[in-house]
Amino acid sequence: MEQLNTEPTKTTANAQKPFRMSVLVCAGTGCVSNNSFKVMEALQDEIKKHNLEKEIQIVGTGCNGFCAEGPLLVVQPDEIFYAQLKVKDIPLLVEEHFLKGRPVEKFMYTPPEGEVAIPKMSDIDFFAHQRLIALRNRGLIDPEKIDEYIGRDGYTAIAKALTEMSPAEIVQEIVDSGLRGRGGAGFPSGVKWQLCAKQDSDTKYIVCNADEGDPGAFMDRSIIESDPHSVIEGMLIGAFGMGASEGFIYIRNEYPLALERLHVAIEQAEKYGLLGENILGTNFSFKMNVVRGAGAFVCGEETALIASIEGKLGEPRPRPPYPVESGLWGKPTNINNVETWANVPIIIDRGAKWFASIGTETSKGTKVFSLVGKINNTGLLEVPMGITLRDIIYKIGGGIPNGKKFKAIQSGGPSGGCIPEDQLDLPVDYESLSEAGSMMGSGGMVVMDEDTCMVDVARYFLTFTRDESCGKCAPCREGTWQMHEILTKITEGNGTLNDLAVLEALAEVVKDTSLCGLGQTAPNPVITTLRYFRDEYLAHIEKKECQAHVCRELNTYIIHGDVCKTDGKGCGVCRRECPDKAITGEKGKAHVIDQQLCGKCGVCYDVCNFNAITIE
Amino acid sequence: MPKLKIEDLQKIKQRVQQTTNLREGKSRAKITVHMGTCGIAAGARDIMDAVMEIIENNNVDDVIITTSGCAGLCSQEPMATVELPGQTPVKYIDLTKAKIAKIFDGHVMNGKIVADFVLGVGSEQTH
Ligand SMILES: Cc1cc2nc3c(=O)[nH]c(=O)nc-3n(C[C@H](O)[C@H](O)[C@H](O)COP(=O)(O)O)c2cc1C
Ligand code: SF4
Ligand code: SF4
Ligand code: FES
Numbered sequence: 001m002e003q004l005n006t007e008p009t010k011t012t013a014n015a016q017k018p019f020r021m022s023v024l025v026c027a028g029t030g031c032v033s034n035n036s037f038k039v040m041e042a043l044q045d046e047i048k049k050h051n052l053e054k055e056i057q058i059v060g061t062g063c064n065g066f067c068a069e070g071p072l073l074v075v076q077p078d079e080i081f082y083a084q085l086k087v088k089d090i091p092l093l094v095e096e097h098f099l100k101g102r103p104v105e106k107f108m109y110t111p112p113e114g115e116v117a118i119p120k121m122s123d124i125d126f127f128a129h130q131r132l133i134a135l136r137n138r139g140l141i142d143p144e145k146i147d148e149y150i151g152r153d154g155y156t157a158i159a160k161a162l163t164e165m166s167p168a169e170i171v172q173e174i175v176d177s178g179l180r181g182r183g184g185a186g187f188p189s190g191v192k193w194q195l196c197a198k199q200d201s202d203t204k205y206i207v208c209n210a211d212e213g214d215p216g217a218f219m220d221r222s223i224i225e226s227d228p229h230s231v232i233e234g235m236l237i238g239a240f241g242m243g244a245s246e247g248f249i250y251i252r253n254e255y256p257l258a259l260e261r262l263h264v265a266i267e268q269a270e271k272y273g274l275l276g277e278n279i280l281g282t283n284f285s286f287k288m289n290v291v292r293g294a295g296a297f298v299c300g301e302e303t304a305l306i307a308s309i310e311g312k313l314g315e316p317r318p319r320p321p322y323p324v325e326s327g328l329w330g331k332p333t334n335i336n337n338v339e340t341w342a343n344v345p346i347i348i349d350r351g352a353k354w355f356a357s358i359g360t361e362t363s364k365g366t367k368v369f370s371l372v373g374k375i376n377n378t379g380l381l382e383v384p385m386g387i388t389l390r391d392i393i394y395k396i397g398g399g400i401p402n403g404k405k406f407k408a409i410q411s412g413g414p415s416g417g418c419i420p421e422d423q424l425d426l427p428v429d430y431e432s433l434s435e436a437g438s439m440m441g442s443g444g445m446v447v448m449d450e451d452t453c454m455v456d457v458a459r460y461f462l463t464f465t466r467d468e469s470c471g472k473c474a475p476c477r478e479g480t481w482q483m484h485e486i487l488t489k490i491t492e493g494n495g496t497l498n499d500l501a502v503l504e505a506l507a508e509v510v511k512d513t514s515l516c517g518l519g520q521t522a523p524n525p526v527i528t529t530l531r532y533f534r535d536e537y538l539a540h541i542e543k544k545e546c547q548a549h550v551c552r553e554l555n556t557y558i559i560h561g562d563v564c565k566t567d568g569k570g571c572g573v574c575r576r577e578c579p580d581k582a583i584t585g586e587k588g589k590a591h592v593i594d595q596q597l598c599g600k601c602g603v604c605y606d607v608c609n610f611n612a613i614t615i616e
Numbered sequence: 617m618p619k620l621k622i623e624d625l626q627k628i629k630q631r632v633q634q635t636t637n638l639r640e641g642k643s644r645a646k647i648t649v650h651m652g653t654c655g656i657a658a659g660a661r662d663i664m665d666a667v668m669e670i671i672e673n674n675n676v677d678d679v680i681i682t683t684s685g686c687a688g689l690c691s692q693e694p695m696a697t698v699e700l701p702g703q704t705p706v707k708y709i710d711l712t713k714a715k716i717a718k719i720f721d722g723h724v725m726n727g728k729i730v731a732d733f734v735l736g737v738g739s740e741q742t743h
Contacts, residue, residue, distance in 0.1 A: 017672055018668070018671050018672050018676070018677070020664075020667075020668065020680070020681035020682065021681075021682070022639050024639070051661075054668065055664065055668055055681075076639040076640075077639065077640075077643065077680045077682075078682070098683075099651055099683060100651045100652065100683055100684065100685045101648065101651060101682050101683030101684035101685060102684065102685050140639055140640070147628050147631070147632050148632055150625055150628045150629055150632065151628065151629050151631075151632030151633060153629070155625055156625060156629075159622050159625055162622075163622060272619065272620045273619025273620050274620065278619070280619075280620060280621060280622050280625075281619070281620075281621045281622065
């Protein structure tokens, strides 16, 4: 890590030389895995070569959001956006743009259907429809320099809270803002804070839930990687408001970069006296701890998380008592998600009214989503509540790749639901998503196209929840296992209508009787696919047919003799590749598959270069 | 290690404003130094250095400094263009360190075009 200029008086003299240009290189996990550190090194070398190091500053930032196009960089002040950079592109880029001021078109982003490169970041559709509140500093600051956070009004909210507001006023402000939990259930944060604040106890704790166990989700990781101080400041404000003096950030162990940035941030905040005793010269003190997650998905559930911090087995327990009454070591404990905390400083800074003016009646502010699956622009986005799913998919996400048709979008992580085409005009808020059978969850969104089999999707998510069920309560333990068995049976072509009835009944029981949120929501993928894609279940059961050709056992591979003979000249590739030796034929002649021997692995279909094989 | 007081936050903020303002594209003016091969040969680098020095010494945090390629008037290099928001850009020619300092003071900071060094007005709007 670079030496921190912690002495305010000294820095004025040396570190803050002005630069005419800032090159903001994405150093988020996605871009780092695409070699962005190498690109950054090359930039440094090349800038030195041209003697530009006094004029041009290189900054490593957190995830920019458009991970699909990484490694990327943004050149300010002109806001020029470069995508998919390689080390070998750097000399030309530095000479042309940085020295001679001519942005290089061929390194800019070109939309999938467009022909013209778009130079400015804010003109790119992916960014144009976003609204950044929780991610307000993303890509604009170096997350490892506390001064840069302060330069963007960082820590002014805690200063305001400590000097101009009473704890009760702070809590009221959060109540008035309408902020709801971003970690899953969407509980009104202000109400939870009120409950915690009113507990009579000498010791109270606050916790930041950064466990983020949903597969494919990386909202919280990105917030910590790009702006760790926003979370720390949010927690400071919460602690002051609720009367807590110690906090814990429970962070997923598989997030090394986020963990590192968090440690750097805490160390810097401690040096500045923004954590520790007598913060900002007041008599408010607060100690911050970081705890690494135990790894299981269920540890993200608040009572399991508390047990895990206490050093016990990470298993949920029945509520009540709720953590605000009896949490860590039996003391009142307020838990919020990373994104929830990151919203707090700006609410205090700009006021509840401002925040409440964004979003819908019941859901205020913005939400960060990770958009993955069959979508052109995969990445991380923050949008105002109330935006439609259609806008997210088509305006920001850029639609479905390869001209395929949209089939469903799954929101809310592994236990969210699948929403079909005819519901795409739903405004994204907590209530609408629940009514559609899905949920906001922590913000994972998976887009599925026509090649997706919805029964298989339900089975896939049930595999996850079955494996992650901690086994403490029977409905979840047995129910997810049985539902998974039935789904597997159906995808293998052995399902009956009775199975379908049992599946439906099971889903309701598991939902209603499980102990924690994992079991209560695990049936969602089953329930929603049954609701919107029942015809697919029926086709698997009654016609032994998988329209998407995903369920291999239901496929029949057929060689079209004429095509094989005339186009492929009986090349024989499939015959050699077939592991079951089910294909016969001679060179130059049509080949055939012996359906009795065929193990339905699909290799022949994949290897035939002449489209002579089809799936029926 | 001195711990921060409330007032210190403001000081740090001002200190980093230069960089952050620039990143957000907030500016009172934009100076473009022409950095084509001929410009560099004629001393455009010195002009750039001079500009950087001026903004550093005066804590100027809201002027965008940028470069551009050859302006096609190689005999009149080094050149720079000054552009104030909403106004037509003004091109200055045959620059020296002293001249650019005058232009900075007169045009950039006080909005008065320094007519003596002007080539022409309105050649290329860049923002
Ligand atoms: C199985 C399970 C896993 C969960 N995982 C997370 C998680 O990774 N991150 C998170 O913030 N909340 C998670 N939650 C929700 C937490 O229990 C809790 O509601 C949340 O952290 C409260 O913060 P919020 O009100 O700010 O959303 C999970 C819940 C369940 C039932
Ligand atoms: S790979 Fe295709 S073309 Fe070749 S023998 Fe098999 S079916 Fe015929
Ligand atoms: S599907 Fe598999 S087993 Fe059947 S013929 Fe093709 S390669 Fe052989
Ligand atoms: S990591 Fe670079 S854009 Fe997400």
